[in-house]
Amino acid sequence: MSDFFDSLEARSPQTREATLMAALPSQVAHAQARSTAFASILQGVDATSVRDRAALARLPVTRKHDLLERQQQARAQVASNVFGGFSTMGFGAAMPRVFASPGPIYEPEGVGKDYWRMARAIFAAGFRPGDLIHNCFSYHFVPAGSMMETGAHALGCTVFAGGTGQTEQQVQAIAELRPAGYIGTPSFLKIILEKAADMGVALPSVKKAMMGGEAFPPSLRDWFTAHGVHAYQCYATADLGLIAYETAAREGLVLDEGVIVEIVRPGTGDPVPGGEVGELVVTSLNPDYPLIRFGTGDLSAVLSGTCPTGRTNTRIKGWMGRADQTTKIRGMFVHPGQVDTIAKRFPEITKARLVVTGEMANDAMTLKVETSCSGPDALAVKIGEAIRDVTKLRGDVELVVPGSLPNDGKVIEDARSYK
Numbered sequence: 001m002s003d004f005f006d007s008l009e010a011r012s013p014q015t016r017e018a019t020l021m022a023a024l025p026s027q028v029a030h031a032q033a034r035s036t037a038f039a040s041i042l043q044g045v046d047a048t049s050v051r052d053r054a055a056l057a058r059l060p061v062t063r064k065h066d067l068l069e070r071q072q073q074a075r076a077q078v079a080s081n082v083f084g085g086f087s088t089m090g091f092g093a094a095m096p097r098v099f100a101s102p103g104p105i106y107e108p109e110g111v112g113k114d115y116w117r118m119a120r121a122i123f124a125a126g127f128r129p130g131d132l133i134h135n136c137f138s139y140h141f142v143p144a145g146s147m148m149e150t151g152a153h154a155l156g157c158t159v160f161a162g163g164t165g166q167t168e169q170q171v172q173a174i175a176e177l178r179p180a181g182y183i184g185t186p187s188f189l190k191i192i193l194e195k196a197a198d199m200g201v202a203l204p205s206v207k208k209a210m211m212g213g214e215a216f217p218p219s220l221r222d223w224f225t226a227h228g229v230h231a232y233q234c235y236a237t238a239d240l241g242l243i244a245y246e247t248a249a250r251e252g253l254v255l256d257e258g259v260i261v262e263i264v265r266p267g268t269g270d271p272v273p274g275g276e277v278g279e280l281v282v283t284s285l286n287p288d289y290p291l292i293r294f295g296t297g298d299l300s301a302v303l304s305g306t307c308p309t310g311r312t313n314t315r316i317k318g319w320m321g322r323a324d325q326t327t328k329i330r331g332m333f334v335h336p337g338q339v340d341t342i343a344k345r346f347p348e349i350t351k352a353r354l355v356v357t358g359e360m361a362n363d364a365m366t367l368k369v370e371t372s373c374s375g376p377d378a379l380a381v382k383i384g385e386a387i388r389d390v391t392k393l394r395g396d397v398e399l400v401v402p403g404s405l406p407n408d409g410k411v412i413e414d415a416r417s418y419k
Contacts, residue, residue: 006120010310012312024283025050027290028042028047028292032045036081036085037085038292039085041062042292059292059293062291062292062295063294064295068105071084071103071106083108086289087288088288094111097143097146099146101239109146110286110288113150116242117258118150118152118241121234121236127157129157130156130157131179132177133157133179133182133183134160134162134170134179134183135161135163135184136164136170136184137184137185137212139161144213145161145163148210160177167195171192171199171203175201179206181208182206183210183212184213185211185212186214190223207228208230208232209224209231211233212236232250233245234246235253235318235319239289241286243280243296244315247307248309252316254314255314255315259285261280261281263280265278265336266336266409267411276301277317277409278409279409280296280299280300281293281296298320299319299322300318300320301316320408321409325410327356332393334354334391334393335412339353339411341390342386343369346386349370351370351405353406353411354413355415356413357416358417366395366397367383368400369397372402380397384396
């Protein structure tokens with residue numbers, strides 16, 4: 001299996017799906033028993049019945065703001081769980097590190113080998129046991145540095161803890177240690193290479209890189225290739241660890257083997273049809289931090305077919321924007337869940353998109369709905385009434401034929417002029 005990190009990457013999709021679904025009931029039961037947060041969130045759920053994706057889709061989605069709110073409430077109580085009841089671990093040997101993300105949201109790190117499951121992505125980027133890796137993700141506050149270092153160690157690599165900043169010292173260390181490659185944000189590697197050129201220092205050893213934390217457009221990838229660096233990207237979060245990773249095929253990102261991924265309509269927990277853009281919702285099989293249906297807030301879509309490298313897991317298109325499209329209209333906040341509430345009142349509607357136009361302080365909104373209904377006038381009137389009922393605002397209604405609305409994951413499109 002020299003082309004793959006392990007045999008899991010090449011197993012049949014049917015075997016993978018059966019294995020993941022078989023793990024679901026025990027993970028849900030574990031979360032209910034060991035996580036006070038999920039004991040509340042999943043109260044009344046029969047864990048033994050959560051055996052397939054349809055049953056999983058009936059569970060509530062927990063989003064980042066829910067996690068933050070529970071953490072804030074817990075921290076206000078003496079001797080309470082600072083992680084909002086989501087972690088099944090306590091301080092001590094089982095939890096060597098704690099990190100923070102904006103909010104702040106605090107994330108625990110457990111002791112398991114490759115706790116964040118990053119070794120798979122590092123391998124796919126071309127790194128092999130015995131390589132020295134120059135790691136320029138931050139080592140303080142956020143978990144990125146530790147995520148990559150523990151993954152590199154699990155792969156059998158040595159790590160130079162470069163961290164961020166100190167560009168000239170980074171150039172010196174790379175020139176003298178001659179690492180096989182770089183891990184970090186794409187923008188910082190570009191800064192390092194440009195600084196090296198200014199200093200007249202060659203860095204020929206850096207031939208591969210794994211990127212994360214920022215957008216990595218094809219133009220920047222091509223820039224690195226022109227400078228002798230073959231760079232690949234991964235998609236991971238501080239809550240979940242690795243979610244997906246790029247391969248040599250450069251056709252989307254392959255899902256990690258340790259997560260169950262759904263793509264849902266923004267503002268809801270309802271899975272979208274295959275290929276449609278929606279919010280990534282992830283169920284982690286990590287027993288230490290068992291996040292069940294965790295909404296990442298990121299948009300993506302499933303790619304059809306399998307990876308040309310032979311990896312058989314599902315592929316996604318990568319990061320396609322943010323799912324939280326809450327918009328203030330005439331002084332009132334309107335969020336995607338309200339658009340979904342309106343649409344669900346009418347079985348004739350197959351898809352809806354709220355478009356906000358006009359200029360500041362002169363907003364207009366139009367709900368565009370896909371429908372094949374033969375009586376459009378009466379339907380439009382009823383939909384208009386539902387808009388007022390749900391949002392407390394007046395809006396126009398435009399009926400369009402199915403397939404007319406863009407497949408970009410937007411439920412609310414802010415097309416206002418801010419000049």
